[in-house]
Amino acid sequence: MSRRSFYSYCFSHFLYPAFNRLIGRDMYGVFTERKQTEWWSPEEIRALQLRKLQRVLAVANERVPFYRRTFQKIGFHPQELKSLDEFRALPFFISKPDVQQHTEEFIAEGCNRKQLTWHRTGGSTGVPLLFATDPATNAASAATLMRLVDWWGMALGEPHVMFWGSPRFIIRTRLDRFRKRTLAIRHRLMNRRFFTNYNLNPQNMRVYRQMIEKFQPSYIRGMASSLFLFSRFLVAERLELDRGRPRAVFSSCEQLYDWEKEMIERGLRAPVANTYGVSEHSEIAACPPCGSMHLMEEDVYCELVPLSEDGQTLEIVATQLNNTLTPLIRYRTGDIADRITQGCSCGRGLGILEGLRGRAHDFIVAPDGRFVHGQFFTHLLVFESGIQKYQVIQEELTRFRILLVTGPDYSRESETRVLTGMQSYLGDSIKVQFEYPDLIPLTGAGKHRWIVSKVAQRAAENPASKQAPG
Numbered sequence: 001m002s003r004r005s006f007y008s009y010c011f012s013h014f015l016y017p018a019f020n021r022l023i024g025r026d027m028y029g030v031f032t033e034r035k036q037t038e039w040w041s042p043e044e045i046r047a048l049q050l051r052k053l054q055r056v057l058a059v060a061n062e063r064v065p066f067y068r069r070t071f072q073k074i075g076f077h078p079q080e081l082k083s084l085d086e087f088r089a090l091p092f093f094i095s096k097p098d099v100q101q102h103t104e105e106f107i108a109e110g111c112n113r114k115q116l117t118w119h120r121t122g123g124s125t126g127v128p129l130l131f132a133t134d135p136a137t138n139a140a141s142a143a144t145l146m147r148l149v150d151w152w153g154m155a156l157g158e159p160h161v162m163f164w165g166s167p168r169f170i171i172r173t174r175l176d177r178f179r180k181r182t183l184a185i186r187h188r189l190m191n192r193r194f195f196t197n198y199n200l201n202p203q204n205m206r207v208y209r210q211m212i213e214k215f216q217p218s219y220i221r222g223m224a225s226s227l228f229l230f231s232r233f234l235v236a237e238r239l240e241l242d243r244g245r246p247r248a249v250f251s252s253c254e255q256l257y258d259w260e261k262e263m264i265e266r267g268l269r270a271p272v273a274n275t276y277g278v279s280e281h282s283e284i285a286a287c288p289p290c291g292s293m294h295l296m297e298e299d300v301y302c303e304l305v306p307l308s309e310d311g312q313t314l315e316i317v318a319t320q321l322n323n324t325l326t327p328l329i330r331y332r333t334g335d336i337a338d339r340i341t342q343g344c345s346c347g348r349g350l351g352i353l354e355g356l357r358g359r360a361h362d363f364i365v366a367p368d369g370r371f372v373h374g375q376f377f378t379h380l381l382v383f384e385s386g387i388q389k390y391q392v393i394q395e396e397l398t399r400f401r402i403l404l405v406t407g408p409d410y411s412r413e414s415e416t417r418v419l420t421g422m423q424s425y426l427g428d429s430i431k432v433q434f435e436y437p438d439l440i441p442l443t444g445a446g447k448h449r450w451i452v453s454k455v456a457q458r459a460a461e462n463p464a465s466k467q468a469p470g
């Protein structure tokens with residue numbers, strides 16, 4: 001046994017289980033269960049979901065003030081719920097502003113608060129969201145990562161690389177410095193090299209490439225846009241991975257576009273598996289080698305509900321099935337998908353999420369009311385030379401600001417071409433102001449938001465759109 005596989009064996013059999021027992025997280029138990037349930041039939045999985053849902057709803061009604069009040073208002077008695085169809089017909093949803101404004105009311109009365117893990121995310125509106133998860137949710141979330149790595153024939157503890165953002169990289173005080181050091185130790189123990197996506201410039205990317213070649217990771221995990229940037233650099237510089245190429249690349253947190261996937265596969269020379277999650281729920285779906293986006297149906301119940309009046313655009317609404325202390329029930333994710341289907345060549349009974357194509361905030365609203373996918377701007381801007389980074393901000397229905405970080409190849413003639421392209425598609429009333437900052441700030445979670453539509457945000461937060469259909 002080589003030194004690296006010996007460490008991996010010790011890590012996954014002794015070190016990590018001991019750590020998880022210490023923090024009261026039974027991720028190995030959950031993982032073992034998942035290895036069975038994913039082969040159940042869709043009907044058996046439905047039955048499991050209903051049982052778990054009934055339990056979550058009963059506890060929410062008894063102990064969680066926000067839901068008790070909501071259920072009373074709509075006359076819903078959880079003990080009478082007999083089917084998932086009945087659940088889907090309930091006339092309520094919750095969304096990010098509900099959790100922001102009533103954080104305390106989402107916590108079960110009498111629960112031991114020391115058991116809760118608190119999270120803070122940047123939120124799509126730039127307003128921080130504070131929320132808690134319980135030990136059952138944390139265990140399921142960790143088991144999901146184990147499951148994904150296992151699907152690709154690997155185990156936790158194998159050498160891997162992460163491209164991620166972390167507030168720990170922002171040093172303001174001595175405590176920050178201490179935290180950064182403890183995090184570095186944790187990465188070493190996890191057998192991980194951590195590359196922050198706060199500073200992906202050519203110089204750093206060259207260093208990362210050297211480190212990967214030396215470290216030879218089993219897998220690389222990262223946010224889609226960072227993996228793409230890094231891979232594009234490798235391809236442009238003819239530095240595609242060689243000895244350091246991993247067995248799989250896991251893309252997380254952001255929409256992964258086809259052209260990004262292709263570029264990542266070229267640069268890192270490994271298959272890319274997409275995963276889908278929102279920070280409030282952790283991973284909701286992930287791809288095994290079969291290529292289907294399988295839902296984590298033991299942990300989350302997903303529905304698709306109309307976002308636009310015409311019912312053409314469907315939003316993913318998720319309910320946690322493990323969380324009884326701080327449950328999120330019928331939570332509007334703001335993400336869009338086409339359909340949920342059953343039946344896969346791999347034989348797993350888990351449902352498949354199809355047509356996942358971007359967050360709601362990745363859309364702009366055209367003056368005629370259409371939701372136009374942000375990919376439109378990619379097609380418009382990607383062919384103009386010298387643009388290193390961009391952000392499109394829709395201030396009003398017809399007023400846009402386009403922020404461009406440019407290099408020496410850039411020419412102001414691009415402005416005319418971009419404006420003409422936008423007007424041809426969105427109408428002559430469109431007005432654009434071009435700005436040239438030195439950098440475009442990332443969100444708190446280290447993500448780059450390339451489309452910010454204040455109009456789409458207002459549409460999504462409009463209470464009229466939160467009613468259940470029919």
Ligand SMILES: [Zn+2]
Pocket residue numbers: 288290291292294344345346347348
């Ligand atoms: Zn499959």
